[in-house]
Amino acid sequence: MIDKYGAGQDPYCYPGTTTLRNLLDIQDDGLLAAAERDLSRLAAGELTFELPPYDLGYLCRLHRLLFQDIYAWAGELRTLDIAKNSTRFCTVQRLIPEADKLFNRLRAKNWFEGHPRDALIVLSAEFYGDLNMVHPFRDRNGRAQRLLFEHLIINGGYQIDWSPVGRDEWIDANVAAVHCGYAGLERIFARCIGSAIE
Secondary structure (H helix, E strand, O other), rough: OOOOOOEEEEEEEOOEEEEOOOOOOOOOOHHHHHHHHHHOOOHHHHHHOOOOOOHHHHHHHHHHHOOOOOOOOOOOOOOOOOEOOOEEEOOHHHHHHHHHHHHHHHHHHHHHOOOHHHHHHHHHHHHHHHHHHHHOOOOHHHHHHHHHHHHHHHOOOOEEEEOOHHHHHHHHHHHOOOOOOOOHHHHHHHHHHHEEOO
């Protein structure tokens, strides 16, 4: 069976299925999604904001903290080239170099510190879209990446709230960013980035 990422029989999945192997041995996608949602929310509630620097290691740590109770590979870079529909993500061999390039760009932007809100929206959209193309983990990249962006935007001095964004809009904006079309992500960040933190 071809997995949802088009990689053939995926060693991360139970044989003959698209269900990710998990520490709870749940082999029903709906039950796994519910358990994952609940456990990752509990884990996220225990995380605290940290100051930069932020790098690939930091993102790996966030992913591990969110999903360590569900997946043995939580926080580990994927070992499989993956695609979703027509989008092929960064190859395994390029994960670290491409991520390092992006985090170096982020460092050059001073971790979003000192930028006005309008500039922060544009920076967030572009960096988010580009980092999504790296897709360093086998799955659940979005949740870890959004948590990283919460830290970045708070570090930049602004509030952040993802609740105004619907799933379909989020997916469409990320697909458009594959071809450097960041307008959808800019609209999302314009709604999600709140007022300056006093």
